[in-house]
Each structure stands twice: as C-alpha cells, then as structure tokens.
Amino acid sequence: MTYALLLILAHFLADFTFQSDKLIEGRKSHENKVRRKALIKHAFIHFVTYIAFILVGMIFIQSINLLNILSLFVIVLLITVTHFEIDAAKYHLDQQVTSQKWKAITFIGDQLLHILIIVIPTLYLMESNIISNPAANYWLSLLILFYLNTIVASHFLQIVLGKIAPPNTFEQIVEEEVDRQEPNQEESLTHTVVTKSKTSYPDSHHKIGRYIGMLERTLIMMFVFSGQVMGITIILAIKSITRFKQFDDKRFAEYYLIGSLLSMIIGIIFGYLASRL
Template identity: 30%
Template sequence: MNLSILLLLIISHLICDFIFQSQYILNMRFSKSFKDSLIGNAIHGLTHFCTMLLILIIYISIYKSSKLNYIYYFEILFCIAFLHSIIDEIKTFIVKLKPSFESSIFIFITDQLIHISIIVMLTSDLNISNISNLLISIINNYPYNIRMLDRWLIVGIIFLSCTWGTGVFIRKYIQAINLKLYRKLIDKKLVIVKSVKETDIGSPNGGFTIGILERIFILLVMAIGQPSMVGFVLTAKSIARFKKMDDSNFAEYFIIGTFISFILAISGGIIIKTLQVIPVIK
C-alpha cells in the first residue's frame, strides 16, 4: 500500500463530502423523486472520482512516480466512486423510509466510516493482512517511519476533519436534539414549520462559517504552542451572542456547539503539535 496515496484519497473524500457538496446536490440526493436522487448521488460520486483523479495526477506529476500502475489506480478510483454512489443511494432509500434519519448522528458517523473503510480496503488490495501489517509497522517503528509528505497529509486530514467535518457534525447533532421530540411526526411525513422573526435572520451559513474560522484559529494557536489564546475565541463569541443568551434554548445549543467545537479543535491541535516533534525521513 502507498500510504501517501491512501492519505490523499482520504483528503479527497473529506473535500468532496464537506466542501464541494452543495445544498442543491443534497436536495437532489434526498429528493422524493427516485430519478432526482439517483442523478444527485451519481453527480456526487462523479465529483469524488474527478477530484481523486486530479489529486492523483498532481501527485504523480510532482513526485514523478513512474513505478505506479496507472491503470490499476484508475480502476481503484472508479470503484471507490461507484461504491460511494451506491452507499449514498442506500442511505437515501433509508432516509426516505424514515426521514428523521437524515439528521441522525449514528447514520452520519456510520456513513463516513464505511466510505473511509472502502478507501482503505481498496488501496490495500482488499487484503486485511496488508492493513494489519502496515499498522504493526507504524507501531513498531514509531516515531521513525513517517515521511515529511505523509506528515503534512495527516495534518491536512486533521484540518479538514476539525473544521468542515466538525461543522457538519455539530449541525446534525443540534438538529437531532432539536427534532428529537418530533421524530414520529417527521417519519409520518408531517411537515413542521418553525416561525422565524425577521430580526433573527442572519447571513446564510453565518454560524457555520464562524465555526470554521474559530476552529482554524484554535488549530493554529495550539500548533504554535499558545493554548491560552483559545480563550480569545470564547470571549469574542460570547460578546457577539450576548443579547441572544436571554433565550434559554439558544443558550443551550450555543454552549453544546461551542464545547463540541472546542474539544475537537483542541484535540486536533494537540495531534498536530505532536506531529511536529516526530522525526521524519525523506
């Protein structure tokens, strides 16, 4: 297994699932129309294939990896994208049966684990022993067997997971809490409409974008060894949301989201800081 290619494909997966996937594609994927959902999942799968292919081409051109079997990896990328579309179509079918599952944290985590597992399995020639041998090799030789490129790719995975990935996770978690009492009504295809005051309407995805920026800041200050600066983010958020804190529901969701965001971002920052002291090989 080429560890660099595995890490690159995981990065590609995170980019396509959390950054490139627009609300329009999501609406198509979970449309009531079978045709629309099929097209939406196919487009999403094609996006994964094109992104993986582009990243692999860049990797080959930079490192001039003439030893790679191009046809083999092209087939691998096609299989990953095809299986991704199939799994997403199954997920769409499940959500259509039980609409409340669309905001399920369990479904979200399981879906991501399956996709990443497929990437690992296919890049390991579907051989469990190859994966176990790689893990044993890493453990036995730690910390002397990591390349500079691989270290930066791991940092990239942590960055994407702690910023966009965490943002999607928090959004789904808050939705799951908010709709917990209404699951039966949702599964019966009853629409719940929540009135929104004009003064409550902010910029589209404003909170999501702010969350990404705060986690980028936390990752940076943890990476440079200045964890005390994390308090600046909490102070800034508290001041910005001070007036809304009178709403107990908002305050609870704000605190829950903030703690999840901080815990995952600080954890990611600790890992990045640890990677900095690991010796590298060329």
C-alpha cells in the same frame, strides 16, 4: 500511505466542497429518477477529483508507469462504484432514522465506511510497490485534519444542533403588582400589571454562523497545536460578547452553550491530533 492520503483528501473535497446545495437536494429527492441522476453526478465528481489528485501524486512521487496507472485506475473505479452504492443505501437508511443522535451516528458511520474503502485497497495494491514520501504524508495529514476540523465538523454540528436551535424572536412577560388609591377610597387597591416585550434578532447572512464556527475551531486547533491552550479563553470571551443580549432567552443560552462546548471539544481533539503527527 501517500496515495491513500491523497484519495482521502479528494474524497472530502468531493463530498463537501464540490457538492452544491442543488445536488444535495437532488440526492434527497423522493423521485427515483431525480435521486439516481443526482447520485450519478455526485459519483462522477468523486471520480474526476480522484483522478486529478492521483495525477498530481504521480508527478510529485515520480511513480508514472503502466502498472501503477492501471492499479490506480482500478482502485478509483472501485471506490467510485462503492461510493454510489453506499450513498444510495444511506438514502433509505435516512428515511428510517428520525432522532438527531442517530442521524449524527449515521453521518460518522457513512464517512468511516468511505474512508475504509479508500484505505484498504490502496494500501493493498499500491503502497507495497511505491516508496512513501514522509514530507508529503505529514502535510497531507495536516490538511485532512484541518478540513475535518472546519468543513466536516460544521456539517456534523448542523446535524447535532439542528432541532434545538431556538427561534430568532424572544418574548418576555413581566408581572408587576402596583398599589393604586382612588380619590374616593380610603384603602389602596393592588393591581397586577402584565408587561410583554418582544425582541427580534434578524437572521445573519447566509452561512455566516458556520464560517464563524470554522474560524473558531481553526484558532483553537492552532492554540492547541502550538501549546498555547489559554488562548482558547480569549476566543470564548469574544464570541460571548457578540451574543450577550440573547442570553436572556434560556433556550438560546442552552443552545449556545452546547454548540460552543462541542465546537471547542472538536477543535481541541484535532489540535491534539495535529500536534502528534
């Protein structure tokens, strides 16, 4: 199981951390030549990352022999080629999908397919011949859960919440009836006064909201892992204080509530999974 976990961790790093925004845009390009070049570069990054992690695994597990090297090379080559084909197919699928719900389902399905293609051949060709390392398995599993809870969850939430994010400007209209009596009139006249106020909330620093979310889910995961679930309320209270004025905007309040609840649920799930290792 150790090699399978190493390759899964390598996959997530290559798919998210080692992938630049420019490369992501290239993979989404409508020009076949540009898109194909970006997909090849992305697959090559995966190949190099897999090889690096496999070499580290061989050193620590002390399983360096010709048979293992050949088997792992075949596995890595198979994973890399299929990764390229899956990503190429996903581009065409994304062109047909418009709703955020199906985009989120496609994202999860894509990652699950990649993981299955890593796990099945690795367990079939390698694990029966190599003694697994329980300590390494534990820490690798914990690292994978942490990465899923932070980086991967951020991308997932960005997809889910992408179209419901409110604008940064909140306009409030207040109508007020005022009685006013003119000097030459016996009865007072009622006038309606309309007051408009506009409040702007400047954009935060690039990706700062994503980093706050990752820290939030990390703390939630730690609280659940250690059995201190009540600590989650402190996080939500601190987070709410920083956005208190924006709650006057109903759209923002709903967006904030959905995002916070989803983030909290994800943190709790991965905290529970980590506690069960």
